[in-house]
Amino acid sequence: MTAAAKEQAEVFVQEIDKSFEEMPCFSQKKLRLTFEYNGVAPTRIPIILLKGKSARPRMWIQAVVHGDEYDGAISCLRLAERLDLHDLNGALILVPVMNPSAFFAYQHGSPYDDNVNLNRVFGENDNHSYSWEYGRFLFTIIAAEADFHIDLHGASKLNTIARYTGTANMGNACDKTAYDIARRTGCDYILLDNNTQSGNNRGRLNTALSMRGIPGIVFENGGGLSWTEEAAENHIASVMQVLFEAGYISQGEHWPESGETFDADxxxxxxxxxxxxxxxxxxxxxxxxxxxxxxxxxxxxxxxxxxxxxxxxxxxxxxxxxxxxxxxxxxxxxxxxxxx
Ligand SMILES: [Zn+2]
Missing domain, CATH: 2.40.50.100 (RNA polymerase II/Efflux pump adaptor protein, barrel-sandwich hybrid domain)
Known part of the structure; x- marks a missing residue:
């Protein structure tokens, strides 16, 4: 038997914290998280730690929580190369491939439990198959490590999607923080999520993070089986604007407020x-x-x-x-x- 998801996660929370403590300012380090679940190969998750002037505050930036949304993965790698760490207040955790088993199956969800949507398990509590346990593992780490959260999505291989921004609407103060910043990222649409959709449409990560007081913004753009230059750069531009508006970097300029607000109906x-x-x-x-x-x-x-x-x-x-x-x-x- 492997250890419970939460126990497995706590080991990595300590490892990440220790790494940030030991890293010199203005440096980066690659780490690998491992999640074990009975009967399947260990899940290895690559992460990149970037330390600027201090180890906190910390922004977590992730892509490929859905295995067939590729553009944001390239954006994470490019951000690690391009960011001027001397202009970074705090630290970043970049996770280019959040859902490796789905990614290597060219699938939205993991092949280990029949394509369960990993972004519908957070804060929900009724299942213990691979994706649900993996979600508990990830959530324990993110909730401990993230002071702000960005989730890069796209249309998946089956769909086409509007370029939009999403924030939680759970009645918490952090929702307003995220919303005000999202409105300054040049978006046309902001979708609010209050976790009341019917069927299999609850349990997104940013609503669960909202309940822990952590502001989160989702960016959607791109899609298909290949990443594109345009979508990867769109994601980077969105992330850079959040970093600037949230005070993580000082180089940049304020963009005017934009975007009409919608519910995913x-x-x-x-x-x-x-x-x-x-x-x-x-x-x-x-x-x-x-x-x-x-x-x-x-x-x-x-x-x-x-x-x-x-x-x-x-x-x-x-x-x-x-x-x-x-x-x-x-x-x-x-x-x-x-x-x-
Ligand atoms: Zn997605």
Missing amino acids: DYIYFERDGLLIDYVPIGTWVKKGDVVLRMMNVETMEIEEILATKNDCFIFCIHNAAVCKKGNIAYCLARKTEGL
Whole structure:
């Protein structure tokens, strides 16, 4: 039997803290975390510690919590190369590949427990399969180490997505801190998350961190099976702006406030397998009954229309891979809401 996830994590919390203590100012160090779970190969997570003028405050910047969202991984590596550590107040922890088992399976979630979405297990408590335990391991470390959190996402290999920023809306003071900074990162949309979505849509990391008082911002952009120069640089620009606005670096300039605020209102899934024929562009405003996607049912050869389920929403994420599989996201709806 391996040790419980929390016990495994506590060893690495100590190792990270000790490393930061011992590192000279203005230096970086690579570490590897290891998570063990019975019956599968140990999970190795590469992390990069950057120490500026002091070991705290500490910002945790991660990518590839979803195994098929690649752009942010390159951004983390480039940030480690480019940052001027003499201008860094505090320290950074960069994690380019948060979910290695999913990453090496070209999958959104881990192959060890049937593609469970790792960003739906945080703060939720009803399962002990690999991804849930791994989530407990990660959360214990992040909650101990992060004074601020950035999570780099993308459209995944199956979808296309609006470039947007997300923050938690859990009624905690740190939500407002994150929201005010997110509004100064040049974004068009800010999606708020209050962890009340139905079905399998609770349990994102930034809502769980909010409950611990840790401000967190999600950035979404890019997608597909290859990272792109544009998306990797978009993520870097977003991170640099947060570092500046949160006081971690002093070189930069304030950007004007931007972005309209939305709730992620609804997630619609395919009910059958098929071949995608066409779909509306990201950002399309819909009313109930509008055709959003069309696919051919490969068994009956009939064309099926997938319709909008609500009024006054826009499409912020939509499936664009040729193959439609029952249970995959078809599209996601956002609805305008009040800001924080
Ligand atoms: Zn994601």
